[in-house]
Amino acid sequence: MSGAVTAHDDHHDHGPPKGWQRWLYSTNHKDIGTMYLFFSLFMLFFGGAMAMYIRAELFMPGVQLASPNFYNNMVTDHALVMVFGMVMPAAAGMANWMIPMMIGAPDMALPRLNNLSFWLLPAAALMLVLSIVAPYIFPNGGTPVNTGWTLLPPLSKQVGIGMDFTIFAIHLLGVSSILASINIVTTILNMRAPGMTLMKMPLFVWSWFFTGLLLIAVMPVLAGAVTMLLFDRHFGTSFFDAAGGGDPILFQHLFWFFGHPEVYVLLLPSIGVLGLVIPTFSRKPLFGYKSLVWGMAFLAALGMVVWAHHQYTIGMSLAATNYFMIGTILISIPVGLMLLNFIFTMWRGSMTFETPMLFGIAIILMFSFAGVTGVMLAVVPADMQYHDTMFVVAHFHYALIPGAVFGLYAGVFYWLPKWTGHMYDERLGKIFFWWTTISFNITFFPQHFLGLAGMPRRIVDYSVQYTDFNMISSIGGFLFGLSHLLFLYIIIKTIRGGEKAPAKPWEGAQIGTAGLEWTLPSPPPFHSFTEAPVVR
Amino acid sequence: MLERRTACLAATLLAVVGCLGAAVAHADYEYNLTPPASTITQEIFDLHMLTTTIATIIMVIVTAMIIYALYAFRHSQGAIPDQDFHNNWFGRWAWVLVPVIVLGIDLSIASSASSTLSSVESHDKADVTVKVTGSQWKWTYEYLDDGIKVVSNLKKLEPTDPLYLRDVDNPLVLPTGKRVRFLLTSSDVLHNWGGAEVVPKKISIPGYINETWTNITKEGVYRGQCYENCGAGHAFMPAVISAVSPDKFEQWRAQQKSQAAQAAAEASSDKVWGKDELVAKGQEVYTKNCMACHQANGKGLPGVFPALSGSKIADGPVAGHLERVIHGKPGTAMAAWGPQLNDLEIAAVVTFERNSWDNHTGDAVQPKDVKAAR
Amino acid sequence: MDKRDHEKLRKANLRVALILGAIALLGVLYTFLYLPKVMSGGLGE
Numbered sequence: 001m002s003g004a005v006t007a008h009d010d011h012h013d014h015g016p017p018k019g020w021q022r023w024l025y026s027t028n029h030k031d032i033g034t035m036y037l038f039f040s041l042f043m044l045f046f047g048g049a050m051a052m053y054i055r056a057e058l059f060m061p062g063v064q065l066a067s068p069n070f071y072n073n074m075v076t077d078h079a080l081v082m083v084f085g086m087v088m089p090a091a092a093g094m095a096n097w098m099i100p101m102m103i104g105a106p107d108m109a110l111p112r113l114n115n116l117s118f119w120l121l122p123a124a125a126l127m128l129v130l131s132i133v134a135p136y137i138f139p140n141g142g143t144p145v146n147t148g149w150t151l152l153p154p155l156s157k158q159v160g161i162g163m164d165f166t167i168f169a170i171h172l173l174g175v176s177s178i179l180a181s182i183n184i185v186t187t188i189l190n191m192r193a194p195g196m197t198l199m200k201m202p203l204f205v206w207s208w209f210f211t212g213l214l215l216i217a218v219m220p221v222l223a224g225a226v227t228m229l230l231f232d233r234h235f236g237t238s239f240f241d242a243a244g245g246g247d248p249i250l251f252q253h254l255f256w257f258f259g260h261p262e263v264y265v266l267l268l269p270s271i272g273v274l275g276l277v278i279p280t281f282s283r284k285p286l287f288g289y290k291s292l293v294w295g296m297a298f299l300a301a302l303g304m305v306v307w308a309h310h311q312y313t314i315g316m317s318l319a320a321t322n323y324f325m326i327g328t329i330l331i332s333i334p335v336g337l338m339l340l341n342f343i344f345t346m347w348r349g350s351m352t353f354e355t356p357m358l359f360g361i362a363i364i365l366m367f368s369f370a371g372v373t374g375v376m377l378a379v380v381p382a383d384m385q386y387h388d389t390m391f392v393v394a395h396f397h398y399a400l401i402p403g404a405v406f407g408l409y410a411g412v413f414y415w416l417p418k419w420t421g422h423m424y425d426e427r428l429g430k431i432f433f434w435w436t437t438i439s440f441n442i443t444f445f446p447q448h449f450l451g452l453a454g455m456p457r458r459i460v461d462y463s464v465q466y467t468d469f470n471m472i473s474s475i476g477g478f479l480f481g482l483s484h485l486l487f488l489y490i491i492i493k494t495i496r497g498g499e500k501a502p503a504k505p506w507e508g509a510q511i512g513t514a515g516l517e518w519t520l521p522s523p524p525p526f527h528s529f530t531e532a533p534v535v536r
Numbered sequence: 537m538l539e540r541r542t543a544c545l546a547a548t549l550l551a552v553v554g555c556l557g558a559a560v561a562h563a564d565y566e567y568n569l570t571p572p573a574s575t576i577t578q579e580i581f582d583l584h585m586l587t588t589t590i591a592t593i594i595m596v597i598v599t600a601m602i603i604y605a606l607y608a609f610r611h612s613q614g615a616i617p618d619q620d621f622h623n624n625w626f627g628r629w630a631w632v633l634v635p636v637i638v639l640g641i642d643l644s645i646a647s648s649a650s651s652t653l654s655s656v657e658s659h660d661k662a663d664v665t666v667k668v669t670g671s672q673w674k675w676t677y678e679y680l681d682d683g684i685k686v687v688s689n690l691k692k693l694e695p696t697d698p699l700y701l702r703d704v705d706n707p708l709v710l711p712t713g714k715r716v717r718f719l720l721t722s723s724d725v726l727h728n729w730g731g732a733e734v735v736p737k738k739i740s741i742p743g744y745i746n747e748t749w750t751n752i753t754k755e756g757v758y759r760g761q762c763y764e765n766c767g768a769g770h771a772f773m774p775a776v777i778s779a780v781s782p783d784k785f786e787q788w789r790a791q792q793k794s795q796a797a798q799a800a801a802e803a804s805s806d807k808v809w810g811k812d813e814l815v816a817k818g819q820e821v822y823t824k825n826c827m828a829c830h831q832a833n834g835k836g837l838p839g840v841f842p843a844l845s846g847s848k849i850a851d852g853p854v855a856g857h858l859e860r861v862i863h864g865k866p867g868t869a870m871a872a873w874g875p876q877l878n879d880l881e882i883a884a885v886v887t888f889e890r891n892s893w894d895n896h897t898g899d900a901v902q903p904k905d906v907k908a909a910r
Numbered sequence: 911m912d913k914r915d916h917e918k919l920r921k922a923n924l925r926v927a928l929i930l931g932a933i934a935l936l937g938v939l940y941t942f943l944y945l946p947k948v949m950s951g952g953l954g955e
Contacts, residue, residue, distance in 0.1 A: 062695035067837070068768045109923040148765050154742060155725040155767055158869055178934050186926040190919065220934045224941025242743020248726060249741060254941060282609070284617040291631035313728060313739045313763075315746040318657050322650055329642045336638040337631065343601050344630065348618035350611040361602065368598045372591035375642075379587055379649040381580045381656050384736035385569060388728060388763040453566045454732050456763045459771035463701040511619075 015526050024119075027111035028526065029096045032118050034419075036093025037412075039121055041488070043085035046125075048481050050078040055443075055477035058470050063461050071460040072146035073162070077132060079149035080166070083266065084173040085125060087400070090408045091269035092117075092180050095208045097419065099184060101517040101524060102202050104193025104533045109186040117179035124172035131165035148458050150259070151226065153240040153251050157233055164233070167226045174223045181212035181219075188212075193516065195535035199293070202515035203286065206293050207272025210300040211265050217304065218261040225254035249314050256307035264303045266400060268296060270407020271338060274360050276513070277410050278342050281357035282349030285512025288341040295341075299334040302327065312383045321380055328378035335371050339364055354506070355429030359410035362437050363402045370398035373448070388458075391451025397444045409436075409487075416494050417501035421523040424494040432490060435483040442476025573754040573779070574734040576656060583652050587645060594641075656736060662717030662749060666708065670720070670727025670740040670762065672869050673769030673828050676876070677708045680719075684792040689824055690772050702759045705824075707776035711785035712752045720746040723871055725767065731760030731777050739764055752779040767869060768837075769828055803880035803903060811887065811900035818888025821881045826889075829869060834893040841869070845893035854899055857886055858909040874910060879903035 016022045016031065026032055053074050057065050065071075096114065100107055108114045135141035142160015145151075156163055188201070188209050229251065231237040238244025240251045279286045286292070306327040308316060316324075342364050351357065373395040377383050386392060416424045446469040451457075455466045462470065504510065504518040514535050520528060568588075572581040609615045621627060667678040677686040691703040710716055720729055722740035730737030735750040737760075760775040780788070823832075826844075830836050834845035844850040849860050861882055864872035873882060883901045890897040 060695075061700060068771065072765065072767075072770070110927055113927070143767075146765075146767055152726060152765075155765065158725065158767065178931075182927050182930040182934075185930055186923050189926055190922050216930050216934050217937060220937030221941045224938045228942070242741070247744075249744070282617065283611070284619055285622055287622045287627060288630055289622075294631075311739075313737045314741070315738060315744075318654065321653060321657070325649060325653070326642075326646050329646050330639075332642055333635045333638045337634045339598070340634050341630070343598070343605065344621070344627075346602075346605045346609060348615075348621045349605075349609050350615040350617040351606070351609050352611045361606070365599065365602055369595060372594050375645065376584070376587045376591055379583060379645060381649060381652040381736065382584045382587060384656065384730070384738075385577075385580060385584065385732050387737050388765075449567050452569045454570055454760065456761050456770075458765040459761075461695075461701060461771045464696065464698055465702075 025115070027107070027115055029100050029108045029111070029114065030524070030526070030528075032108075032114050033093045033096030033098075035118055036089045036096060036121075039118075039125075040086045040088075040090035040093060041491070043081050043089070043125065044484065045488075047078050047081035047086055048484060050074045050081065051477065052481045054078060055474040057460060058462070059474040060467055060471065061462055061464055068460040069144045069146045072148065072458060073132060073144035075458055076145050076147060076149050076151075076166075077128060080128060080169070081125075082400075083149070083262070084170075084177075085121075085128070087266045087404050087408065088173075088177055089121060091208075091211070091266075091404075092177070092184075094204075094269065094273070094408070094411050094415070095180075095184050098415065098517055099187060099205055099208060100191065101520060101528050102205055102515040103188065103191060103196050104516045104529055104535065105187060105191035106527060106529050106532075108183050109191050110183045113179055113183050117176045117183065120172050120176035120179075124169045124176065127165050127169035127172060131162040131169060134162040134165055135160050150252070150255055151229065152255070153229060153232065153248050156229060157241075164230065167230050170226050171223055174219045177215050178219050181215040184208050185212040185216070193529070193533050193535055196514060196516075199290070200514040200535060202272075202513050202517075203275025203289070203292060204269070204272035205515075207268040207275070207296060210296050211268045214261045214265050214268075214300050214303070218258040218265075221254055222258035225251060225258070228254075249311070252311045252314065253308065256310045257304075259310065260307040261300070261303045263396075263399070264300055266404040267407075268300070270363070270404050270411070271296065273407045273411040273414065274342055274363060276509075276515075277356045277360045277414050278345045279512055280414075280506050280508045281354060281360070282346045282351050283508035283511060284345065284349045286341070287344040287347070288337075289512075291337055292341055295334040295337045299331065299338075302331055302334070306331065309378055309383075312380050313387050325378060325380045329375060331378075332371060332375055339368055339371070352507075354413070354426065355424075355433055356410040356414040358430065358433045359406050359413070362433070363406050363410070366398055366402035366406075366437075366441075370395060370403060373398065386451060388456055389451035390447045390455045390457055393457045394444050394447035394451060397447075401440055401444070406436075412491070414506075416491070417505040418517065418520075418522045418524070420495050420498075421501055422494050422498035423501050423505060424490055424498065428486065428490050428493075432483060432486050435486065436480060439476050439479035439483060443473050443480050444476075446470075446472045446476075570732045572733060573752060573756060573758060575751045575753060576749065577732070577734055577736065578753075579652050579655060580736060583649060586648060590641060590645065656748070658749075659747070660715065660749075663714040664711065665717045665719065666710075667719045667721070668708075668729050668740065669723055670729060670766070670773075671723040671871055671876075672725065672767055673762070673773040674825075675704075675708075675729065675773065675775055679789070679792075682789060682793055684789065684796055686792075687824055688776065689828075690774060701761075701772065702774050702776070704774055704776045707757065707778040709778050709780060709785060709788050710750075710752060711782040712755055712779050713782060715749060715751045717747065717749045720748070723876070724869065726764045727762050727766050727773075728764035729760070729775055730763060731758045731775055733758040734777055734779065735760075737763050752777075755779050755781060772828070799880075800878070803878040806904070808902060809880075809883070809900065811891065811898070814884045814887035814900055815891055817880070818884035818886070819892075821877065821885040822888055825873070825877070826885065834889070834895075844889050845895060850889045851895045851897065854886070854890075854897075854901060854905070855909065857890065858882070858901070858906060861886055862906070862910060879906040879910075882906045 023031065023035060057071055131145055135144045138161055143158060145159050145162040145166050147156045147159060188205055228239040232240055238246040240246050240248050275286055275292060306324055308324040309328040377386055377395055413424060413429055450466055450469045455462055501522040503521050509518050516533055569581060569584050572578040665680045667680055669676040675688040677688060686706045686708065688704045688706050691705050693700045720738050720740045722742045724742060727740040728737050729740055734752050736748060738746045738748040756779055758777045762770055762773040829841040830844050834843060836843040849857050862874035864870045880903045883903045883906045886901045887899060890899045
């Protein structure tokens with residue numbers, strides 16, 4: 001590592017440029033982080049609006065609001081927007097903001113690349129919007145993208161021009177997240193302050209290290225797969241067409257080779273946030289730091305080789321099916337270890353229940369639940385009954401909303417004082433927590449019963465026997481959606497003012513961690529560390 | 537004060553959940569997997585109960601640990617954090633203990649799952665073999681030993697009917713107490729066939745054949761659906777299995793066989809058909825095969841399914857019309873009907889389309905024209 | 911930071927980034943060349 005940083009470079013001296021140039025040309029990790037976070041906040045409402053439409057359509061039997069194709073288009077884009085537009089940018093925004101500050105770096109390793117990886121996102125979002133409106137604005141626009149986010153051929157070959165826009169959107173999103181991951185991994189490897197050894201890094205940094213590696217490994221495979229799909233659609237190849245010697249199942253293998261690690265890409269940053277939040281509010285060091293780091297490494301590695309559990313019904317050989325089943329069940333080992341480590345961190349601690357901690361506890365409980373339904377789904381013969389029913393929908397929303405989204409909420413409340421320099425309104429924060437958590441459970445818990453009773457997913461209309469649970473689920477869904485207006489209000493209120501936040505707003509924030517983020521004032525100066533801090 | 541207010545809010549919301557729960561309890565509801573009615577689904581059901589029980593026990597333990605921690609280790613109650621907790625013997629060995637315990641649970645689930653999996657994937661000799669073909673948006677069942685073919689379409693019902701989206705015109709008829717083998721394939725996109733009570737799901741892949749089996753133990757009607765997104769009609773292709781005693785099945789089989797023979801004889805005879813006869817027959821074929829997309833009024837769905845009424849093809853030269861019906865339009869939902877319908881059926885449906893709605897060509901296409909066009 | 915160190919760090923960063931980028935590129939090639947063969951002959955039935 002290099003020596004002490006002096007204020008020697010001229011361009012480090014002045015503050016940010018004024019006006020739009022500050023944002024468009026930004027190479028500052030905090031400004032780019034802020035843009036990431038606002039972008040994902042916008043996409044949260046965009047994807048959320050689609051979810052509200054879906055729940056409204058499913059409120060009762062019959063097709064009331066729009067055509068089946070539009071419904072499935074919304075199902076597709078709800079997933080794409082939430083995964084690529086909301087969770088990943090939010091996690092990347094937090095990484096941008098916090099990782100350089102935690103490890104004592106002046107900025108990200110490749111600041112201009114950082115600018116590019118953010119500004120690809122709005123372009124990708126525009127492509128996604130185009131894919132939705134294309135069938136209506138282009139003559140012969142064809143069928144909307146009604147495939148679900150898996151884009152499985154041959155159905156995706158029947159789709160009109162919207163599919164091409166979706167494919168281009170995925171290309172842009174893929175390039176953006178690969179570049180962001182390269183940047184983050186490089187930063188973590190090269191930019192640590194003297195004395196900040198790898199095993200001293202805060203858990204959030206470790207979680208992004210593995211997330212970055214996962215993305216670099218699997219994102220290209222998705223890019224390749226959708227490119228093959230594009231070729232099949234327009235250039236007469238037949239990668240996925242049995243009539244030309246191809247195999248439609250190949251796409252499923254390629255997609256889930258990306259898709260399963262993608263789940264951990266969404267989860268790991270939130271696990272990292274938990275690794276900071278739980279010790280802070282338990283006022284004692286993280287339990288089993290080393291086993292958490294190795295557990296995440298194991299989880300990432302195992303996550304790369306169990307993809308076919310999303311496709312148990314495709315008729316694989318018995319040996320392959322057994323392998324994927326056992327591999328999938330084994331995932332419970334690192335996940336169980338992580339969750340128990342968090343419980344043991346609370347054990348014999350001294351807990352207070354600020355909003356981030358409330359989210360943290362709720363995550364442990366609800367993510368455990370997703371874990372046990374995950375084991376149920378991993379068992380192949382039983383999965384042949386659950387496959388593609390609402391049980392799966394309930395399971396992965398329990399995994400992704402508490403596992404990823406609530407983790408991000410915990411992160412937002414945990415770091416809002418650091419980002420804005422103001423304390424958020426604790427009372428409103430708590431109301432928001434109870435509101436989301438309860439309405440989330442009303443929304444998704446009944447879906448387990450629907451799935452067990454045999455209601456398929458991705459259907460626009462259902463038979464009478466499923467009505468009541470769907471109504472409960474829809475009411476819960478509307479409440480859940482509404483709660484996010486409060487979230488928006490809290491954020492705006494905190495940005496605009498409030499009680500001044502000290503450099504370290506949480507009493508227990510630095511117990512057992514070498515992280516340097518709390519040594520800076522709140523909000524931190526435009527250039528974080530003008531002199532390299534030393535960690536002992 | 538603050539805590540009391542949040543508690544108040546929480547209580548209100550919980551009360552709402554409670555009311556909803558009570559409303560549900562009135563109706564006759566399934567909270568568990570549908571009860572099994574075949575040997576194989578019984579085995580799977582037992583496995584499901586095993587994993588559900590283990591899952592419940594784990595959740596109870598985790599919840600109890602968290603609740604105890606929340607009760608015992610509160611700052612407001614003066615709890616003193618134990619800064620060395622992670623350095624005692626438990627802290628040093630938890631990373632071994634926890635995985636070993638979890639691994640034990642995992643292996644006990646995996647071993648019983650693996651044996652059930654072997655019986656699901658077994659290929660013993662079957663008494664009846666049915667080929668199940670999914671297409672947009674119906675199921676076709678072919679009894680390979682008898683040459684019987686059943687086309688199963690959604691029965692149109694009002695959304696208030698208890699069988700709305702659950703019933704078809706012709707169900708799959710199967711005997712109880714016999715091993716039935718299913719060969720699954722598709723004519724266009726991916727579909728997924730199964731009915732949780734009697735047969736586990738398998739995917740239908742165009743160009744490939746998948747296999748599954750069942751041995752139904754109870755007579756009755758069992759209902760499933762398509763379980764793989766297959767486009768606009770995905771919600772509208774139920775799979776209904778009617779399980780009857782072996783005697784009744786034999787009767788049904790004989791009846792179907794003679795009907796099939798009659799239809800085949802009719803189709804291959806050299807008879808010249810009148811236009812009205814063809815239109816009447818064609819309407820039946822249309823309702824069964826074409827109406828889901830092109831609609832009863834022949835206007836299709838704008839932007840999604842083309843109209844036949846006044847179209848360049850259905851109101852144009854006969855040769856072009858026959859070509860489209862027999863070979864379909866690759867890359868769209870328009871299937872090639874050549875292999876699926878016989879000459880008479882194609883002749884009839886083409887005649888019907890050319891003389892309905894705004895189409896008044898006056899043609900009467902004969903089976904021999906179809907044969908020539910194939 | 912002194913100019914020489916700054917340059918050193920810049921080069922080190924570039925090196926790591928290029929290695930990671932190469933891995934990503936290999937991922938695309940792997941998709942096109944290797945996986946189709948394995949999947950259609952190996953795990954599929």
